[in-house]
Amino acid sequence: MSAHSAAAPMDHRHVMRAFSGLLVVLFVAMISGTVVSVALPQIIGSLDGTQSQYTWVVTATLLASTASTPIWGKLADLFSKKLLLQIAIGLFTVASLACGFAQNTGQLIGFRVIQGLGMGALQVLVQVIIAAMISPKERGRYNGYLGGVMAVATVGGPLLGGFITDTSWLGWRWCFFIAVPFTLIALVMLTRTLHLDEIKRPDTKVDYLGAALIAAGVSLLLLWVTFVGNNFDWISWQTFAMVVGSMLLLGAAVMVEAKVAEPIVPLHVVRRRDPALAIIASLAVGMAMFGGAVFLGQYFQIGRGYSPTEAGLLTIPMMAGVLISSTVAGRLVSKSGKVKPYIIAGVVLLTVGFLGLSLIDHKTSLVGVSLGMLAVGAGVGMSMQNLVLVLQNTVSLSELGAASGSITFFRSLGGTVGVSVLGAVLANQVSAKIADGLSRIGVDPAAGGSGSGTLNIAAMPPQIQEIVRAAYGEATGHIFLISAGIALIGVVATLFLTPTRLRDSVDLADGEGGADGEGGADGAGGAGGAGERVPAAAG
Structure with a gap:
């Protein structure tokens, strides 16, 4: 770790060049989760979908994004953060295009799962990369920009979705297409400007079992949260089966995470x-x-x-x-x-x-x-x-x-x-x-x-x-x-x-973060x- 303990923060000019691309990526990822909300009734009507499919168009993305977040975070510790970000941008872009061209709700839900994987990756990787470039002390002002982007995306998404849906020469498909040019621009920007001092760890192994247990346990819990009160009662056999099943899966995940060398969620x-x-x-x-x-x-x-x-x-x-x-x-x-x-x-x-x-x-x-x-x-x-x-x-x-x-x-x-x-x-x-x-x-x-x-x-x-x-x-x-x-x-x-008191080095010094x-x-x-x-x- 000593080689990285003295890692120097990037100067402001180079940080801002890469940071601009990261902000674009984060904005597009977040707004994609809200821009569809206003257009959903028209989308489902156009594709002859049902009320249950209406719910799944939202739930599919939410499940994939939330369940995969800790996995993407861990992968960023094991492999090139820049390469992972490029893969995530590509995944998100292709999925957004596919969603826009979907011919039925089944296709749309499937493509939304892939889009959710990309959204989860982008949201966590942007934070990880910023933290790898900038010391915690200096990161405060950059987090201010992040907060602003999140605010605009949260409120601006439904407004943009309403405008797109109400504009006859655009239509609901542009709720998905609109992200593509921005992600491509961001990809070019980041490929040229993002330069990280990556940690080479060729002997590492990915904790696939832990990742699978976490994803399964969280997905089951989120499915219960999504459907309880509507499809079945809070006190019912479905609730018992899903909550207990989720707890068992997550309990098994904790046992695995406590034993493996590279846990997905570092319990320590x-x-x-x-x-x-x-x-x-x-x-x-x-x-x-x-x-x-x-x-x-x-x-x-x-x-x-x-x-x-x-x-x-x-x-x-x-x-x-x-x-x-x-x-x-x-x-x-x-x-x-x-x-x-x-x-x-x-x-x-x-x-x-x-x-x-x-x-x-x-x-x-x-x-x-x-x-x-x-x-x-x-x-x-x-x-x-x-x-x-x-x-x-x-x-x-x-x-x-x-x-x-x-x-x-x-x-x-x-x-x-x-x-x-x-x-x-x-x-x-x-x-x-x-x-x-x-x-x-x-x-x-x-x-x-x-x-x-x-x-x-x-x-x-x-x-x-x-x-x-x-x-x-x-x-x-x-x-x-x-x-x-x-x-x-x-x-x-x-x-x-x-x-x-926040440190002003990117990495911990030797001896910090001990037992x-x-x-x-x-x-x-x-x-x-x-x-x-x-x-x-x-x-």
């Missing part, structure tokens, strides 16, 4: 204090942020009566919060070398934002809703990428991929579970509130279709419209209260993080620690 890293706390906080932030924010569009459309495009525009305060806070906090982290205060402030702000949103209903002032979204966005911008930084700061360059893949995986898993659980709560709340409202005006709830989530509200009498909008408004406030409670778990976890596992924490900023070394190549 993730069970240390700071990495474990960062993962718990990321899980909570993922559940709260993705699980709560995903329903804002539904709130604005059904609860408030806005169009899909207007609903997307109304979420801009959240995007602005992420963009501004991630940029400012990133620069402050790089300037001070301290990350814990900004993470705590971010998760607290996230909790406060959700508490504010928990008070909304279908008549709440848009100014109040916007302030809540702004706080949520600012909290995400200050905490999400900096939690990744905490974990990366404690591991050596040789374990960077596996560690980054692990925290990205848990954040995605948290988001998936959050969407499912909060979605089930929302559906139950809406159904009960609509039934109660219809009963009060003397209408049979069964005849009113109170349990439907695809009500044509515009065609309803004004009195029933008001009941439905009130139900969605109040129910959305309720799930934001749950989101605030989940975010509070993240607050508790971050309070126990070690006050850390105590807290290399790069307090010691990194102390005398002789990595936090006080001057980079060999500055500016």
Whole structure:
């Protein structure tokens, strides 16, 4: 490791040339997950698909992306990061083209699985490569750019999807085609500008058994999360079989990971204090942020009566919060070398934002809703990428991929579970509130279709419209209260993080990250620690 301990950070000019290509790749990967959401009804209708296939078009990508994330991260530790990135870009590009040319929903679902593999790879490899180029201390300001890209992709995806779908000379197929030119441009840019000091490890073996067990266990868990509450009850034999099966597979994976020389998920890293706390906080932030924010569009459309495009525009305060806070906090982290205060402030702000949103209903002032979204966005911008930084700061360059893949995986898993659980709560709340409202005006709830989530509200009498909008408004406030409670778990976890001074070397120095596992924490900023070394190549 000594040869790599003194690895010098790239100067800013060379970093920015490669970083631009990485940002393009990350933007395209993230926007591909959201651009399709608005177009899905038209896509399924055009391909003569069914409601279950509608769900699978989304689920297939989610499963492949989440389950493969830790595997891609580990591969980045064993093989050339640049080559893996080029393979992932190629995989994603070919899959996007194939999705655009799909002739039936079966083909589309299959190609979406391949696209999901590429998306999972791109999201984790971009973070790993940035960490391999830039020291943790300097990485703060670059993470600000990442946060901005994530914000624009999250909010801009549905807007772009709506525009493409509504434009007669484009059509829904361009929701997939649109990614291709950008990924090809990024591939050329990165091939020319990305130069990494790769670690040669010819004697390594890939843990195929561990990878298979992790992928199978996670996929089974995600399948349960996706279908429970809709296709079968929470307490049912299907739930028992899938949850127990998933636990057994993941338990076997832990046993394998504890024994192999090159585990997919490095247990000796993730069970240390700071990495474990960062993962718990990321899980909570993922559940709260993705699980709560995903329903804002539904709130604005059904609860408030806005169009899909207007609903997307109304979420801009959240995007602005992420963009501004991630940029400012990133620069402050790089300037001070301290990350814990900004993470705590971010998760607290996230909790406060959700508490504010928990008070909304279908008549709440848009100014109040916007302030809540702004706080949520600012909290995400200050905490999400900096939690990744905490974990990366404690591991050596040789374990960077596996560690980054692990925290990205848990954040995605948290988001998936959050969407499912909060979605089930929302559906139950809406159904009960609509039934109660219809009963009060003397209408049979069964005849009113109170349990439907695809009500044509515009065609309803004004009195029933008001009941439905009130139900969605109040129910959305309720799930934001749950989101605030989940975010509070993240607050508790971050309070126990070690006050850390980020190191300004790409790799750990010899002797850091020993058995105590807290290399790069307090010691990194102390005398002789990595936090006080001057980079060999500055500016």
